[in-house]
Amino acid sequence: MGEIILVGSGWNSFLFRAEINSLVSYDKIIHPRLVTISSDSNINILSKAALLDDILFKAEIIDDCNISEKDISLLIHKWAVNNLPRGSFAIRTRKIGEEIVPLSSSSIERGAGELIVSRYNNVDLETPEHEIVVILAGLDGQVFHKNESDTLKTVVIWGLRRKISNKNEFERRNPIERPFFKPVSLDARLARLMISLSHKPGWCPKIIIDPFCGTGGIAIEAIIQGIDILASDLDPIMVEGTQKNLVWSKGKGKYTVKKCSIDNIVELWGGHEDCAFVFDPPYGRNSWKSDNGLDIFLKALKAARSINPNGTICTMLPTIPEFMLEEKSSNYLVMGKKWEEIEALINSTGWIISLKYAIKVHRSLARLILVCHPSH
Numbered sequence: 001m002g003e004i005i006l007v008g009s010g011w012n013s014f015l016f017r018a019e020i021n022s023l024v025s026y027d028k029i030i031h032p033r034l035v036t037i038s039s040d041s042n043i044n045i046l047s048k049a050a051l052l053d054d055i056l057f058k059a060e061i062i063d064d065c066n067i068s069e070k071d072i073s074l075l076i077h078k079w080a081v082n083n084l085p086r087g088s089f090a091i092r093t094r095k096i097g098e099e100i101v102p103l104s105s106s107s108i109e110r111g112a113g114e115l116i117v118s119r120y121n122n123v124d125l126e127t128p129e130h131e132i133v134v135i136l137a138g139l140d141g142q143v144f145h146k147n148e149s150d151t152l153k154t155v156v157i158w159g160l161r162r163k164i165s166n167k168n169e170f171e172r173r174n175p176i177e178r179p180f181f182k183p184v185s186l187d188a189r190l191a192r193l194m195i196s197l198s199h200k201p202g203w204c205p206k207i208i209i210d211p212f213c214g215t216g217g218i219a220i221e222a223i224i225q226g227i228d229i230l231a232s233d234l235d236p237i238m239v240e241g242t243q244k245n246l247v248w249s250k251g252k253g254k255y256t257v258k259k260c261s262i263d264n265i266v267e268l269w270g271g272h273e274d275c276a277f278v279f280d281p282p283y284g285r286n287s288w289k290s291d292n293g294l295d296i297f298l299k300a301l302k303a304a305r306s307i308n309p310n311g312t313i314c315t316m317l318p319t320i321p322e323f324m325l326e327e328k329s330s331n332y333l334v335m336g337k338k339w340e341e342i343e344a345l346i347n348s349t350g351w352i353i354s355l356k357y358a359i360k361v362h363r364s365l366a367r368l369i370l371v372c373h374p375s376h
């Protein structure tokens with residue numbers, strides 16, 4: 001019958017898998033950037049994903065790394081007899097993984113194409129009705145965050161490409177393209193990823209609350225996917241700027257943007273079931289070390305708990321790149337404090353951490369992505 005395989009973008013395979021797990025949850029990892037899902041019932045949700053490159057249906061998996069181009073072509077042909085619908089087709093081969101698989105993409109495309117072509121299936125490389133995608137996935141040993149799932153293996157897969165609706169055009173929404181830009185502006189892909197991580201399989205927030213909206217990086221990505229946003233910021237210039245950026249984004253979701261300190265956020269928004277909190281709290285190069293930043297962060301967690309006790313949080317804290325070595329994480333500094341202390345403080349506000357993962361910003365700064373769920 002074949003599998004449904006999701007192909008992750010090369011940016012970060014751990015976060016790709018975490019994102020898929022939040023949106024639909026996956027079945028098996030067959031390579032750090034390839035996971036299977038068991039049903040296509042929630043497939044539309046995947047158009048939200050920031051780190052998903054491709055969806056392949058009726059896919060076949062070969063993990064024999066000594067296979068030749070000729071054997072692959074023969075197997076693709078055998079598979080196509082039962083799985084390729086009538087109509088024009090193209091074969092697209094992609095190589096992924098850190099180690100390049102020493103197989104020729106063009107030989108596979110030519111070899112399989114010649115075998116498949118028939119009066120029912122003609123080749124059309126420009127606008128084919130069907131695309132057979134072949135992935136040659138080389139070894140991928142992530143340097144950071146090595147864990148059991150990041151196994152080293154070479155696999156060859158192929159399947160029928162399902163077009164991803166609204167394939168995200170993050171380039172077009174690059175912060176510097178927006179009418180209102182500041183250096184704090186969150187990158188579109190990262191903002192989109194944070195929103196995805198605030199989902200749970202079977203639960204999509206209808207509203208996102210960002211109490212530190214800045215230039216609206218998170219707000220834009222929410223309304224573009226039709227999720228309503230309640231955004232606020234202490235700084236009136238940011239409030240005005242977010243409004244401008246939201247008009248520019250032409251998103252479908254509804255939005256309200258207010259000037260408000262985190263101190264008054266509960267009074268401002270009241271209770272909201274079905275909302276998730278997604279934010280990056282204030283931290284400057286110097287200020288992130290101060291207790292003030294931590295205070296503000298903890299206030300946001302408490303407010304989130306009272307606005308929706310059943311909600312979720314996705315946030316990001318400044319840390320140092322050494323945090324990326326997971327096994328030593330308890331010793332590292334996050335917002336100027338030892339991680340253990342920060343974790344205890346988060347727990348004291350009624351949240352538990354369900355995911356933590358550091359990404360590098362530059363040589364001396366990393367950001368720690370956190371996903372929190374209610375502790376009871």
Ligand SMILES: C[S@@+](CC[C@H](N)C(=O)[O-])C[C@H]1O[C@@H](n2cnc3c(N)ncnc32)[C@H](O)[C@@H]1O
Nearest residue numbers: 185186212213214215216217234235261262282
């Ligand atoms: C890191 S920036 C957020 C950037 C935003 N995600 C973006 O894409 O532009 C943090 C924001 O928090 C705001 N802020 C600082 N202290 C605050 C407070 N006590 N209450 C509410 N907002 C505050 C700042 O004005 C700043 O815009």
